[in-house]
Amino acid sequence: MTQYDKPLPHPNEETRGFWEGCNRGELLMQRCTDCCTFRFFPRPMCHVCNSMNAEWVKVSGKGKVFSWVVVRQGSPSFAGDVPYVVASVQLAEQDDLRMFGNIEGCAPEDIELDMPVEVFFDEVTEEVSLPKWKPA
Amino acid sequence: MGTLKDKVAIVGIGHSATDGGSKFVKKYSKLSGVSDVQLALEACKMAIEDAGLTSKDIDGIGCAHALDSAAPSHQVALGLGVPEISFQVDNYAGGAGSIAVVQMAAAAIEAGLAKNVVCYRAMKTSTAGRLTGHPRGTSISQFPDYHSVTGEAEFMAPFGLDSVRMENAMRWKRHMIKYGTTSEQSGAVAITHREHAALNDRALEREPITMEDYLNSPMIMDPVRELDICLASDGGYAVVLTSAESARDMKRSPVYIMGAAMGGGPLPGYASGFPVQAPEPAEAAAKYFSKRLYDMAGVGPGDMDFAQIYDCFTFAVIYQLEGYGFCKEGEGGPFVEDGRIGLGGELPVNTHGGQLSEGYFWSMNHLYEAVQQLRGEAGARQIQDAEIGLVTGHTAQVGSALILRR
Ligand SMILES: [Zn+2]
Numbered sequence: 001m002t003q004y005d006k007p008l009p010h011p012n013e014e015t016r017g018f019w020e021g022c023n024r025g026e027l028l029m030q031r032c033t034d035c036c037t038f039r040f041f042p043r044p045m046c047h048v049c050n051s052m053n054a055e056w057v058k059v060s061g062k063g064k065v066f067s068w069v070v071v072r073q074g075s076p077s078f079a080g081d082v083p084y085v086v087a088s089v090q091l092a093e094q095d096d097l098r099m100f101g102n103i104e105g106c107a108p109e110d111i112e113l114d115m116p117v118e119v120f121f122d123e124v125t126e127e128v129s130l131p132k133w134k135p136a
Numbered sequence: 137m138g139t140l141k142d143k144v145a146i147v148g149i150g151h152s153a154t155d156g157g158s159k160f161v162k163k164y165s166k167l168s169g170v171s172d173v174q175l176a177l178e179a180c181k182m183a184i185e186d187a188g189l190t191s192k193d194i195d196g197i198g199c200a201h202a203l204d205s206a207a208p209s210h211q212v213a214l215g216l217g218v219p220e221i222s223f224q225v226d227n228y229a230g231g232a233g234s235i236a237v238v239q240m241a242a243a244a245i246e247a248g249l250a251k252n253v254v255c256y257r258a259m260k261t262s263t264a265g266r267l268t269g270h271p272r273g274t275s276i277s278q279f280p281d282y283h284s285v286t287g288e289a290e291f292m293a294p295f296g297l298d299s300v301r302m303e304n305a306m307r308w309k310r311h312m313i314k315y316g317t318t319s320e321q322s323g324a325v326a327i328t329h330r331e332h333a334a335l336n337d338r339a340l341e342r343e344p345i346t347m348e349d350y351l352n353s354p355m356i357m358d359p360v361r362e363l364d365i366c367l368a369s370d371g372g373y374a375v376v377l378t379s380a381e382s383a384r385d386m387k388r389s390p391v392y393i394m395g396a397a398m399g400g401g402p403l404p405g406y407a408s409g410f411p412v413q414a415p416e417p418a419e420a421a422a423k424y425f426s427k428r429l430y431d432m433a434g435v436g437p438g439d440m441d442f443a444q445i446y447d448c449f450t451f452a453v454i455y456q457l458e459g460y461g462f463c464k465e466g467e468g469g470p471f472v473e474d475g476r477i478g479l480g481g482e483l484p485v486n487t488h489g490g491q492l493s494e495g496y497f498w499s500m501n502h503l504y505e506a507v508q509q510l511r512g513e514a515g516a517r518q519i520q521d522a523e524i525g526l527v528t529g530h531t532a533q534v535g536s537a538l539i540l541r542r
Contacts, residue, residue: 007293010284019290041291067306070358071296077283078296083358086297088306102295108358113313130294 004125006077014042017056022129027119028056029097038094061119062136063089066098070108083108089117089133105134139432144242145383145390146540148189148376149507150182151338152258172372176207176258177215179372183254184216187376188387191216194376196223196253198241200233200498207258207372216254223250230531231446232398232421234498235538239396241377251378257500258372301449305360308451312359317454317469319359323350325450326363326492328478333489335479335516338501340369341493364450366491373500375507391510391540394524395433398536399425420452421535422459422528430461433539437461440539441522442509443483444502446530447490453477456528457485460537479517487517499529503538510542 011019021028029038032046033053045052068087071078078084085108091097101119103111116136121129152175176199184191197209197218209226223244227233234257241253285293292298311317327350333339345363353363383390400421430436437460445456454468462483463471471477477485488494488505495501508514509522522542529536 005283006296007283007285007289007298009290009294010286011290012286015287015290041288067310069302069305069309069360071302071356072358073354073356074296075298078298081296084296086295086302086306100292100295100297113310124294128294132295 027061031057062092065115066090143246148183148187152178152372172207172258175372179374183374196250198225198237198255200227232529232531232536235529235536256374260370261368315466321469322450329492333493339489339494366496369495395539397425397429400534420455420459443526446499
């Protein structure tokens with residue numbers, strides 16, 4: 001197997017839970033245990049109530065395309081992937097809960113605003129599975 | 137509430153090309169061959185001399201910078217030989233940072249913390265860790281820790297989202313879909329900037345471009361073409377500020393700060409424009425603070441003789457025309473058509489060619505151009521009887537702005 005040459009997450013104390021979930025095939029989001037607001041990316045404090053109590057909650061893995069870009073000239077590590085799609089995906093659980101990811105499994109020109117997508121996990125190395133998206 | 141209106145003036149301006157351009161990189165492939173500290177020193181020296189001062193008269197210094205290219209203020213103050221610093225700020229920020237620093241310096245002068253403050257931004261974007269497969273724009277791909285990212289970047293770089301251009305492209309995509317804004321409209325911005333640059337011997341790119349050139353320019357990340365993205369360039373710009381009172385006795389006619397404001401919308405997220413949980417990434421931050429800006433100045437958008445608008449991308453100009461109230465939200469596209477933002481148009485924008493055609497200096501070059509216009513020294517680009525103008529900084533969902541008058 002050739003060496004994986006793209007950036008990989010180096011989790012810290014705030015993000016580790018997310019990536020452990022990915023490795024189990026679960027999309028986890030951080031949710032405030034006081035006011036139940038989801039937040040992403042992972043961080044220590046709830047931006048609504050300033051509580052520092054949070055839990056990892058498995059979410060549905062369903063969402064819709066908030067916006068996207070078709071990369072045609074990428075960084076050296078991604079040069080072999082162009083054209084590839086990076087999207088902002090709006091998760092089903094909360095209106096402002098969004099994350100970035102690649103959409104695979106359809107032609108870039110077939111992507112539309114609000115298109116339903118669902119998560120899948122791409123085991124890019126033995127240690128890391130990346131959450132990616134495909135048409136739902 | 138206090139006000140900065142008419143309290144502080146810009147009395148000196150400078151840039152790094154003190155001998156007509158030799159220190160600017162004329163092509164992306166060439167290196168300036170000097171450090172960013174030298175670029176800053178050249179710019180500061182010229183601005184201080186322009187004010188009729190020496191570095192011994194300077195008692196405050198400020199700059200903005202980020203990961204890519206930094207000439208920190210302690211090194212520049214040392215280089216200049218500033219005898220004693222009573223105000224100093226290094227604003228770690230994105231493109232909104234420079235104009236914000238000028239505001240901080242003005243507030244410090246008004247508060248009596250310092251007398252004569254030099255503010256600058258020097259950048260070496262042709263070389264310093266910003267290049268990807270393409271010479272324009274910002275990328276983290278050359279940072280030493282690129283292959284092992286921590287924190288916010290964990291949720292971007294592994295997906296090949298390693299450039300602020302991509303987040304901005306997503307914002308632009310939504311604007312296009314939501315409001316029907318077209319590539320021809322962003323193209324009109326690029327073409328107008330180049331027309332202005334043709335009249336500016338500081339500008340790096342002066343060859344005229346047509347709509348055909350624009351539409352045929354390489355698609356970097358659909359819908360963003362090469363000609364939508366600002367230049368990679370080496371250089372520096374600086375201004376000297378003093379109180380309105382002491383400005384009266386100085387060499388140059390003062391340009392006064394009428395209004396100053398900065399801010400952003402809710403949950404602005406990552407400084408370089410990551411639209412984390414923001415309600416609508418297509419919206420410019422300006423809409424959240426432009427009322428404060430105009431209220432302080434006591435004027436409105438219709439009073440501006442020009443607008444030097446932060447142009448990291450063509451479409452950033454379109455968002456900000458909306459955010460600063462020159463047109464309604466969603467109408468920025470039509471506004472830039474038909475020569476409206478050109479010299480002789482309803483609102484000349486970036487009369488020097490902006491970051492798209494002059495060079496990328498976090499809009500300190502916009503401030504320089506604004507002062508030249510208000511002094512009546514803009515040569516072939518001069519707007520007749522220019523009295524009042526707007527200068528902006530912008531980083532996706534954070535912005536900063538000044539209204540200036542002669
Ligand atoms: Zn909460």
